[in-house]
Amino acid sequence: MNKIYKHVMVDIIRNRMVLFYTLLLFIVSLSIFSLEDTSSKGILSMLNIILMIVPLVSLIFSTIYMYNSGEFIELLLSQPLKRNTIWWSLFIGLLTALGLAFLLGAGIVILIFETSLLGLMLVLCGLLLSCIFTALALLAAVLTKDKAKGIGLSIMLWLYFTIIFDGIVLFMLFQLSDYPIEKFMIAISMFNPIDLARILILMQLDVSALMGYTGAIFKDFFGTASGISLSFGTLVLWVIIPFMYSLRYFKKKDL
Numbered sequence: 001m002n003k004i005y006k007h008v009m010v011d012i013i014r015n016r017m018v019l020f021y022t023l024l025l026f027i028v029s030l031s032i033f034s035l036e037d038t039s040s041k042g043i044l045s046m047l048n049i050i051l052m053i054v055p056l057v058s059l060i061f062s063t064i065y066m067y068n069s070g071e072f073i074e075l076l077l078s079q080p081l082k083r084n085t086i087w088w089s090l091f092i093g094l095l096t097a098l099g100l101a102f103l104l105g106a107g108i109v110i111l112i113f114e115t116s117l118l119g120l121m122l123v124l125c126g127l128l129l130s131c132i133f134t135a136l137a138l139l140a141a142v143l144t145k146d147k148a149k150g151i152g153l154s155i156m157l158w159l160y161f162t163i164i165f166d167g168i169v170l171f172m173l174f175q176l177s178d179y180p181i182e183k184f185m186i187a188i189s190m191f192n193p194i195d196l197a198r199i200l201i202l203m204q205l206d207v208s209a210l211m212g213y214t215g216a217i218f219k220d221f222f223g224t225a226s227g228i229s230l231s232f233g234t235l236v237l238w239v240i241i242p243f244m245y246s247l248r249y250f251k252k253k254d255l
């Protein structure tokens with residue numbers, strides 16, 4: 001397992017796309033914190049960047065990498081290796097490489113300019129989003145042999161979590177505006193890791209004061225230690241569940 005993991009990690013780290021991704025995050029994060037008057041404004045700007053770029057790159061890159069590694073995976077399967085070992089090695093290799101890219105590109109800069117719990121939470125959310133969308137990419141790649149369909153599915157997943165889901169939520173809020181659905185919206189937010197990460201950070205910035213009664217409800221939940229713990233626990237489940245489904249399907253798949 002260690003040999004496969006090291007091979008995957010080194011192969012990804014040498015990839016020009018990952019190097020460009022790291023450099024892009026570093027330049028953008030350094031520019032944002034240098035131009036903003038306060039670190040709080042920089043955190044807000046970085047939050048928007050992380051919520052858009054990190055899921056997209058993690059999804060698309062991981063999906064393409066899995067398809068391009070098809071022959072390598074078949075070679076591994078011809079060896080006396082368990083499928084469980086192969087899939088775990090690929091997943092951990094991708095996580096390590098993309099996680100290091102995020103930490104070197106944005107994480108260090110965030111922690112330098114915002115040496116507080118808020119900065120640490122933003123870095124943790126970025127790392128967890130990298131893990132979540134890498135797991136979703138593996139699931140998308142293993143569900144179909146067609147590369148175009150797999151990449152298309154990954155793009156649709158990104159669009160759903162970043163745009164379509166919010167549209168559905170706004171429609172529900174508009175249609176049910178006469179009913180007290182604030183607590184229901186807390187439960188709904190758990191079904192979108194991007195929204196959950198966004199709310200977690202915004203509630204630490206006291207932006208809830210601009211959201212009226214709904215913001216107060218969110219603050220009472222996401223602003224407490226138990227709420228934060230539950231939210232991060234939910235994000236971890238978003239990593240585990242898609243990966244376990246992809247592992248289960250990979251074990252049974254006829255390659």
